[in-house]
Amino acid sequence: MHRPRDSLAPVLRDPEGLARLSPEEWDVVVPQARRSGLLGRLADIAERTIGTDAIPERIRAHLLSARILAEKRRREVLFDIDRLVGLLKDLLGTVVLLKGAAYLVTDLPPAAGRIFNDIDILVPRAELAPVEAILSLGGWRLGEIDPYDEQYYRRWMHQLPPLVNAARRSVVDVHHTVVPITARVALDPGTLLDRVAPVPGMPHLAVLSPPDMVLHGAVHLFSEGEFEKGLRDLDDLNLLLRHFGTENDFWDALLTRASALDLGRPLFYALRYSAKLLGTPVPPEVSREMGPYRPAAAVRGLMDAAFARAFRPPHPDCRDSLTGPALALLYVRAHYLRMPPHLLIPHLLRKGVRGHAE
Numbered sequence: 001m002h003r004p005r006d007s008l009a010p011v012l013r014d015p016e017g018l019a020r021l022s023p024e025e026w027d028v029v030v031p032q033a034r035r036s037g038l039l040g041r042l043a044d045i046a047e048r049t050i051g052t053d054a055i056p057e058r059i060r061a062h063l064l065s066a067r068i069l070a071e072k073r074r075r076e077v078l079f080d081i082d083r084l085v086g087l088l089k090d091l092l093g094t095v096v097l098l099k100g101a102a103y104l105v106t107d108l109p110p111a112a113g114r115i116f117n118d119i120d121i122l123v124p125r126a127e128l129a130p131v132e133a134i135l136s137l138g139g140w141r142l143g144e145i146d147p148y149d150e151q152y153y154r155r156w157m158h159q160l161p162p163l164v165n166a167a168r169r170s171v172v173d174v175h176h177t178v179v180p181i182t183a184r185v186a187l188d189p190g191t192l193l194d195r196v197a198p199v200p201g202m203p204h205l206a207v208l209s210p211p212d213m214v215l216h217g218a219v220h221l222f223s224e225g226e227f228e229k230g231l232r233d234l235d236d237l238n239l240l241l242r243h244f245g246t247e248n249d250f251w252d253a254l255l256t257r258a259s260a261l262d263l264g265r266p267l268f269y270a271l272r273y274s275a276k277l278l279g280t281p282v283p284p285e286v287s288r289e290m291g292p293y294r295p296a297a298a299v300r301g302l303m304d305a306a307f308a309r310a311f312r313p314p315h316p317d318c319r320d321s322l323t324g325p326a327l328a329l330l331y332v333r334a335h336y337l338r339m340p341p342h343l344l345i346p347h348l349l350r351k352g353v354r355g356h357a358e
Contacts, residue, residue, distance in 0.1 A: 004320045006312045008032040011042070012235050013279040015049040023056045030062050032313035037229045039063070040070035040113030070113045077104060080119055080170050081205070087138045088121075089204040091130055096122040096196050098175060098216060102207040105199050109239040114232075118162065118171040122192065122208075125176040132160060132174065139165045140172050156182050156339070178216050179223065180338045185262050192216075210244040211257040218270035219263050225334030227310040227327065234311055237270050238278040251286050264293035273307055306330050 007028045011017055021029065033042040043063035046055055055063065081101060088095050098120035103111040123131050135141075140163035142150070153161040159175040177189035196206040208216060214237065221233045244250045258267045268290045274280035294300065309326040312318035 004309075004312060004323075005317045006032070007317075008036060008038065008042075008313050009231065009277050009311070011045070012038075012231075012238070013277070015045045018046055019050045019054060023058075026056050026059045028317065030059060032315045032318065034062075034066075035315045036313040037115060037232045038113075038235070039066040040115050041232075041235070042113070043067045043070075044113040066115075067113065070115050073115050073117075074104060074111075076168065076170065077101060077116070077119060080165070080168070080172075081105065083138065084119065084121065084135075084172065085202075085204045087134050088123075088131060091127065091134060092123060094196070094198070094204055094206045096193065096206050096208070097199075098122055098178075098208065099220070102213065103236070105202055105205060106207055109243050110236040117169075118173050120159075120173045120175060122175045122178070122189070124193065125189070128160060128174065128176055132163070135163055135172060135174070139167060140170075141166065156180055158183075179219060182339045183223070184337055185219070187261055187263070191261065210240075210247070210250060211254040212261075214240050214244065214254060214270070215257060215261060215263045215267060218266040222266040222269045223334055223337050225331035227330065228314050231311050231313060234270075234274055235278060238274040238280045241271075241274060241280050241282070245281065245283075251283055255286065255289050258293075264290070265295070268293040268295075269303070269307070273311060277308075277311055302329075 005028065007025065011021075011029060029042070030039065033039040039062065043066045046052075046063060047067075052060065077100075081095075081097070085095050097105060100111070100114055100116040101119045101121075102108075103114065142161055143164040145161050150161050153159065158177045158180050159173050163172045163174065165171075177187060178192065179185050179187050192208060192212050195209045195212060197209055199205040199207060207213065217233065217237045217240065221230065221237065224230070224233075254267070258264045271280070271282050271287065271290060275282050295303065305322070306326040306329050309320070309323045310330055312323075
């Protein structure tokens with residue numbers, strides 16, 4: 001019987017363990033990291049913890065290639081961010097970056113070796129139309145998209161359809177909030193925009209406050225229905241919590257904001273699985289404060305089984321007979337969280353029919 005072999009999460013949990021890997025074990029870790037979008041991060045971890053000379057020679061080329069690609073992408077993203085600021089500063093005053101782009105401009109730990117193709121920005125809903133028009137003039141336009149999907153984005157989602165730059169193929173995701181309009185969580189995006197933090201040395205740029213950055217990462221990951229990069233996103237949260245967790249009052253502020261924004265349940269899951277899988281040091285008193293957000297024992301057991309599989313690298317070595325059903329369950333759950341039944345059932349039926357036809 002095949003036993004799943006996740007060799008990557010233990011390395012993220014204990015980077016010093018890289019020094020104990022045999023060449024054969026490296027041959028397992030590297031493909032898993034590549035599939036997870038974490039090869040650049042693995043290269044950064046290896047260089048910092050054990051040094052290049054301790055990496056088997058045949059592995060070095062893979063890690064060096066990932067580092068070069070990550071650096072190339074970093075420069076491209078910074079160039080695109082500069083372009084976005086030039087285009088939008090007169091309208092918005094400040095361009096608010098989310099997720100990977102925010103980690104990059106603030107040099108947060110998740111930025112190291114990270115490769116991403118899209119730049120996420122948060123704008124007031126009232127400014128969506130002029131922002132889209134300005135970006136279109138700047139080269140970012142709606143790509144090929146099914147008319148139903150475009151309508152779905154514009155009517156129900158928390159962002160416009162992705163805008164693609166025809167020349168550089170970079171993508172801008174324009175958010176007006178961080179959860180879909182139809183989601184069970186009612187979140188006022190103004191409360192996020194009111195607390196953004198300016199980026200030192202980069203005029204007209206801002207990012208979410210540390211607690212809001214963590215909460216956005218949590219609600220994004222634990223409302224998602226696809227987990228191709230799930231382990232990477234969980235490790236992003238792990239690194240953010242380790243980094244911000246050393247600051248005075250961070251944990252109190254995080255708990256307060258989770259309650260105010262009605263994001264206690266996704267934060268519960270974020271803390272639970274980052275601690276279980278990646279060893280994130282969550283203070284015991286914080287874990288106790290999360291008690292009211294714990295699901296019932298039966299639900300918790302089901303989610304443990306499903307997320308344990310979702311957060312494995314998307315590599316054949318890491319799958320078992322329950323991986324497919326677990327991912328299907330989380331896909332349906334994500335849509336259930338996003339949409340009420342009268343919208344959800346027709347949407348899933350349409351998706352299923354279209355997917356079958358394709």
